[in-house]
Amino acid sequence: MATYSLLLGILVIIISWKLFNDWASGLAGFIYGGILFWSIKLFVQLINTLFG
DSSP: OHHHHHHHHHHHHHHHHHHHSOHHHHHHHHHHHHHHHHHHHHHHHHHHHHHO
């Protein structure tokens, strides 16, 4: 799963770099998206642990 997410993030960075000539936006989106994804996953796991 981690490898898939990493490859998908690198692909997003490359696409944004080639299409919009702006690799920083792709990198920022990858970082913020990863933080958001892991935060939601951690929150769901915490709720399952507390109430499951």
